[in-house]
Amino acid sequence: MLTAFAAATFPEPASADAVAPTGSTGPSGSVGKFTGGAGAYLSFVFGEKLGVGYGVEAFGTFLLNRESSCDSSARSGIGPMVQFGAVDLGRPRLVVAAHGGGEPGNRGGAWVEGELGATFRFGKHRGMGLHTGVALGAPYLAYGFGRAEFFLNEYSVGAGARVFTPFGIPGSCMVGRPLRTESGIAQCGRAIVASQLCEPLRCDAPEWVAAEWEQDAQTECASVPAFLQLAEELLMVNAPDHLIEEALVAAQQEIAHARLCARVAGRYAGRSITPTLPMFAARAPLPRGIALVRLATESWLDGCLGEGAAAARAEVAARSGDPAIRQVQAQIASDERSHAELGWRVLAWALELGGANVRDAVRAISNTTPQEEEWPQDRIAPRDGADHGRLAYETRQRIMVNHVNDSRERLDSVLTLAS
Ligand SMILES: [Fe+2]
Numbered sequence: 001m002l003t004a005f006a007a008a009t010f011p012e013p014a015s016a017d018a019v020a021p022t023g024s025t026g027p028s029g030s031v032g033k034f035t036g037g038a039g040a041y042l043s044f045v046f047g048e049k050l051g052v053g054y055g056v057e058a059f060g061t062f063l064l065n066r067e068s069s070c071d072s073s074a075r076s077g078i079g080p081m082v083q084f085g086a087v088d089l090g091r092p093r094l095v096v097a098a099h100g101g102g103e104p105g106n107r108g109g110a111w112v113e114g115e116l117g118a119t120f121r122f123g124k125h126r127g128m129g130l131h132t133g134v135a136l137g138a139p140y141l142a143y144g145f146g147r148a149e150f151f152l153n154e155y156s157v158g159a160g161a162r163v164f165t166p167f168g169i170p171g172s173c174m175v176g177r178p179l180r181t182e183s184g185i186a187q188c189g190r191a192i193v194a195s196q197l198c199e200p201l202r203c204d205a206p207e208w209v210a211a212e213w214e215q216d217a218q219t220e221c222a223s224v225p226a227f228l229q230l231a232e233e234l235l236m237v238n239a240p241d242h243l244i245e246e247a248l249v250a251a252q253q254e255i256a257h258a259r260l261c262a263r264v265a266g267r268y269a270g271r272s273i274t275p276t277l278p279m280f281a282a283r284a285p286l287p288r289g290i291a292l293v294r295l296a297t298e299s300w301l302d303g304c305l306g307e308g309a310a311a312a313r314a315e316v317a318a319r320s321g322d323p324a325i326r327q328v329q330a331q332i333a334s335d336e337r338s339h340a341e342l343g344w345r346v347l348a349w350a351l352e353l354g355g356a357n358v359r360d361a362v363r364a365i366s367n368t369t370p371q372e373e374e375w376p377q378d379r380i381a382p383r384d385g386a387d388h389g390r391l392a393y394e395t396r397q398r399i400m401v402n403h404v405n406d407s408r409e410r411l412d413s414v415l416t417l418a419s
């Protein structure tokens with residue numbers, strides 16, 4: 001349903017020879033961000049003795065790759081982990097290890113990692129072993145593992161739940177509502193740019209202005225299937241009709257945003273620009289409890305924070321510049337504000353239904369600081385975009401920080417109400 005509806009509105013990404021980029025926005029970002037989390041596991045233990053293993057764990061990860069807020073590049077990292085567990089009603093043990101691995105696909109997608117360290121078993125069967133393990137995880141909560149405690153003759157296979165993955169929260173892109181797939185946030189391609197020249201709106205505008213409006217058109221376009229997916233996932237957990245209808249209305253509004261941004265980009269580039277959809281497939285349904293956690297955490301990140309910040313930025317951008325562009329930003333601001341409010345409504349509903357699990361998951365990510373927004377390396381003069389509907393980097397950052405702080409205060413009230 002998603003593919004058919006969205007593809008009927010926008011084309012799939014064009015082939016390379018049909019795309020003529022209007023400019024480039026080089027990636028930036030930071031290396032070495034530290035993240036962490038906690039979890040619990042259950043296992044079948046064999047070797048010296050058959051039994052049921054269980055325990056809790058905490059981990060930290062030092063990310064090794066360049067980290068950026070809005071792309072979908074996979075992450076990798078290493079860090080410490082500790083586990084405290086037991087087998088049946090005895091054999092308590094402490095594992096102190098290093099873990100390391102990465103996401104083989106996209107950012108926020110499935111992950112795999114290895115573990116190496118020491119196991120200290122206490123009590124009647126005290127001893128020390130070499131801990132090794134391999135873990136494979138899904139984007140949300142669940143993971144499976146195989147572990148061996150050499151010299152203690154203990155082996156185990158099992159499953160666990162972690163909040164969140166070893167490589168951080170599932171994304172905090174601040175452009176708008178990103179399209180999340182099984183393998184992470186979908187990467188936006190390039191728009192189709194006609195080779196035929198038309199009359200440019202402003203010949204004096206720097207080249208990056210057209211490129212940034214084109215990029216906006218692409219991210220707005222990705223928000224169309226993102227809202228269709230939200231509507232479908234709400235339907236699957238029997239959410240109230242009004243939430244599903246609001247998500248469908250938002251998808252329609254994102255179509256309009258994509259077209260408006262593409263029109264502005266085209267007028268700056270002097271060529272007709274058509275937005276394209278990222279490649280995507282609908283996500284597989286989750287068990288109801290985990291689906292509610294996903295709905296709540298994504299509503300916080302993508303709706304309350306992401307679209308709320310997008311609305312605040314568009315409101316400021318609508319105060320200056322060309323009247324036609326002010327009108328575009330004003331419409332985007334009004335619609336994005338309603339999308340952010342939809343995020344708050346979905347969050348409140350999921351909290352009410354999901355109870356402590358949903359509440360704990362949202363609380364766990366509520367203090368995560370959204371990463372700094374990317375800023376194109378080639379945009380040398382960050383203050384000269386106001387006439388063209390583009391905000392300076394400092395302005396965007398200030399708006400985002402204020403919005404995140406306000407949203408956290410509001411979230412505290414929402415969580416208190418839900419307790
Ligand atoms: Fe939008």
Ligand SMILES: [Fe+2]
Nearest residue numbers: 176307336339
């Ligand atoms: Fe939106």
